[in-house]
Amino acid sequence: MSVENNMGGAKAEGTLLDSMGNCQSAIVRGSYVMDSTMTDSNYAIINVNFTGTGKYVISTDTVNGVWFIDSGYVQVAGATSIKLKAYGTPILPIASNYLVQFNGQFCSISTSTIAELDYLPTNAGSTWTYQYLPSLIGNAGPLDSFKITTLAQYIPYNSKNYYQYATSLADTFYFAKDAAGTYYEFGTVDFDYTSIFDDIGGFIEYPYLKDKSPVGTTWESGEMDVLFGSFIGATVKPGVAKTVFTIAGVNQTMNIAGKTLSNVITVKREIYFKETGGIGFTKVLVGTASYAKGIGMVDQNIVLSATDSQSVTATNWKIN
Structure with a gap:
């Protein structure tokens, strides 16, 4: 932390390097979007070992219209951030590389600027915490919440890069996006982070969001083999399932986790099931999922009956 005051004119001494002479690790936070002015959420944390007290200025060069800087007064020598x-x-x-300069030494930090914020952050280490309302009941007791973390490695599939989103419940979800504003899941045709099938025959790829489509736009997933019944308290039966998606709202404003979010898109999901040997599909569940620009899914609500529902709502997030 920098401390600004008028304590003399001495210049702080120190180093950006570790004991081996290498640049110490740095962390860059915030979203970097073309034509969007930097805010307090855009910053870098660097490690410095101050060997003498005094005033300091640590800054970078200007790259792609952006620079980083901090100044202050070091009162106590030692390692700090x-x-x-x-x-x-x-x-x-x-992508931009910046030279961090202090006391005649140079290290580097990097950012990646995107054309505009979208509805699927993919930066490694981004996290989301969601709450189940009401709590789910599992073998270990009530399950109130879970955390999701974006992994660094993506998986190329069908001309797309599927990013991995690992949950604290020890499973992984796979999402991708294309240049046309369509977002895809490689998984099951149900609701995110809530399993409704008793068993599945394997994952399929399907679009779950189209961010440039108007209200009323509808599309279907493919069909997948499933066992279904327990989630709605019915006899488990084999068959196939599919989902029908409809854009229910665009440019919405929502209050989530004490924050007012704009540019929210809400998509209705209708889950259909056809029993093996049956004639047609039956609608078995309906719900909505809402996505905020720059964040991703912030709320999901599954209608269980006229009086009951199951929601998954974001309570916290940190987008790298």
């Missing part, structure tokens, strides 16, 4: 605030406005949607 310094927060460099980002300033400026990214010009192009490119």
